[in-house]
Amino acid sequence: MYKKVLSLAIALSFSAGFASASDDPLRAQAKAVGLAPLPQTVEIPDNAITPEKVALGQMLFFEPRLSASQLISCNTCHNLGTGGDDNLPTSVGHGWQKGPRNAPTVLNAVFNKAQFWDGRAEDLKAQAKGPVQASVEMANKPEKVVATLKSMPEYVARFEAAFPGEEDPVTFDNMARAIEAFEATLLTPDAPFDRWLAGEDEALTADQKAGLKLFIQKGCTACHSGVNVGGQSYFPFGLVQKPDAKILPPEDKGRFKVTQSPADTYVFRAAPLRNVALTAPYFHSGQVWDLKEAVSIMGKAQLGMDLSEEEAGLIAQFLESLTGEQPQIRYPILPVETANTPRPAL
Ligand code: HEC
Ligand code: HEC
Secondary structure (H helix, E strand, O other): OHHHHHHHHHHHHHHHOHHHHHOHHHHHHHHHOOEOOOOOOOOOOOOOOOHHHHHHHHHHHOOHHHOOOOOOOHHHHOEOOOOOEOOOOOOEEHHHEEOOOOOOOOOOHHHOOOEOOOOOEOOHHHHHHHHHHOOOOOOOOHHHHHHHHHOOHHHHHHHHHHOOOOOOOOOHHHHHHHHHHHHOOOOOOOOHHHHHHOOOHHHOOHHHHHHHHHHHHOOHHHOOOEOOOOOOOEEEOOOOOOOOOOOOOOOOOEOHHHHOOHHHOOEEEOOOOOOHHHOOOEOOOOOEOOHHHHHHHHHHHHHOOOOOHHHHHHHHHHHHOOOOOOOOOOOOOOOOOOOOOOOOOO
16 A cells, blocks of 8 residues: 555656655645745734725825824834835834834734734734834824824825724724734735745755755744744743843843743744845844844754854745745825824924
């Protein structure tokens, strides 16, 4: 029986050609450890994604008047032209203040189990209310945001279209819902790795395949797996060996601040690695600019391994294959202010 199956498999692999058959075992292994293709679209259970809501959410994402200064929009720190982040070590917000953490990308964020490095927001709509109010980010007040939006008739009409049947649709909550719907469209499918997973052997270079093998064999996939190659669970940063204080600043205790549990000291969400080649600098502290160096640090900190230069380089090349098709966004034209629009407060 076994012999028959084997000879059938060999016959099949001959007919499919050597090259394509040779990647199947690695592909099966990648799938077995939970690596998965990024879907083209996604649904949000409690927030229907309609064209009206997405269009409104896109305007709000680019709307600097959501901030007190009327100068800072979501796109300031999550620039959709540069991989959905700001390419700074830590973000700069209201009054040129430096925040404590690196901005993660908004691309594919919908697939993360929870939002922020410490997972303190359960989903994108809970998340979106944070930066608008955070004093080091947009420093605004919900009432002022609503007054600003209501002062411009085009926004009122667009909220009515996006939230049909609601008596008073221009609310802070609905702002967050519209932004969430837009963010759910910020997906980057068809990365070389996705095409390879789908059976296209030539989508990865030989070095990238070697890097993928190492990524699995060394144990990176224990924490970085699933559709987003991370973003699903929490681990101590420095599980085996603490990285130095520049990379893991002692004052940021990670999830401890969320749960108050001592076991969560220096625990962070395993970073999602989709598009990671576009989002340097790395780690919540944003102190490492080179992807290969970030890989070496992970080897030591999380696995207690000294990866060779060559191994770290191959893994970094594999990570580059996670860069997908970037969403093509048309910069929205925003409504002009009226006499009732609150004025900027710098
Ligand atoms: C001043 C810069 C700044 C602005 C403005 C800003 N963000 Fe962020 N954003 C950050 C930083 C920094 C973090 C990480 C903070 C943390 O983990 O504690 C973050 C985290 C996020 C995340 C979580 C991603 C993940 O993988 O966990 C999302 C989503 C997000 N922001 C969306 C938005 C939206 C929507 C807006 C506009 C309403 C916005 N941001 C405005 C800097 C900014
Ligand atoms: C025990 C779990 C664990 C293992 C194993 C692990 N990581 Fe991580 N990884 C994390 C966590 C947690 C973070 C977030 C660290 C922080 O707070 O900055 C992270 C962050 C990263 C980052 C930075 C991403 C960014 O956007 O800043 C890279 C790159 C990375 N890991 C690659 C790897 C590679 C490659 C391996 C295998 C050699 C690996 N990781 C093994 C948990 C793990």
